[in-house]
Amino acid sequence: MEIGDLRKVLMSACLRGKKVRYDGGTLVVADQIVERWRLEGRIVSVCPEVEAGMSIPRPPAEIFNGSGESVLNGEVDVIEKEGGKVTNEFLAGASIALSLCHKFDISVAVLADFSPSCGSSSIYDGSFSGQKVPGMGVTAALLREHGVLVFNQYEIAEADKALIGESV
Template sequence: MKAKILISACLMGFKVRYNGSEKSPMTEQLRRWRSEDRLVIHCPELAAGLATPRLPAELSGGDGAAALSGLACILESDGSDVTQAYLLAAWLALKTAQEAGCQFALLTDGSPTCGSQKIYDGQFKGVTQAGQGVAAALLRQHGIEVFAEHQSAALAQRIAQFERNQDDLL
């Protein structure tokens, strides 16, 4: 069974980030996975109807798991509460991953939606802290393994292990 990966659209060169940019040039590993038809390209924020460009948003009062539980919120830099839009983004990411049969996700770190290792601290001063965004948290809660963009080598190893285990079951 070929592992499928939900991937942040900005990592594939789409200019969908809050400031209208892409995250980084596509790596050789991403090109290989794309040619193997493993990638499910998705931008949760665009799927939820958020515009590009849009104001920066950060989690306030906790991380994505706290926001999913109603204990934290997501605010834009002007103070607007956009929690509901970002929660919708998380649920749409989960729906997309499940419908496509994704076992893994490779997401953009730092994002209030996709951050899997770190998020911004909610003060809009460029300071990060350990934590996860709402989509990363929701995907993990539903058994999808989430990796940050700088963890593609670890993801490649995990996919190889997953596929060996699948072959052993056959």
């Protein structure tokens, strides 16, 4: 198998060191597995919010009274701290991430936990108080709905096993 034929992994751009977070920062992950993926050309980076046209920096946003699934179902919104509704941007970014998965035949994603887009196990509760609740962000929920295995930055080894076809 050629290196170019290796299965790709979708990864939050902020975890790759790109300054795309709402505050212009990163959440860079220094990990041997991620470095191997990079050298093998496996990583497809995405920041759903930036891909949807949101600025860097941008106001913090949280899912109000729900999770990514409830945003996808049209039940709740993604709200900026000042009160602006950015649901459409988050839905557009999630669709772009899903399109990348289809384009590159990606079935494994490593996304930044706690994000209203990328959170896969926990997100902020919508009160802008720093409180986290179990749940997924909009992109993580859409990817899982379409069969993509979504992991967070603390589950790199599990993502690697899924990527190379071992049971997780």
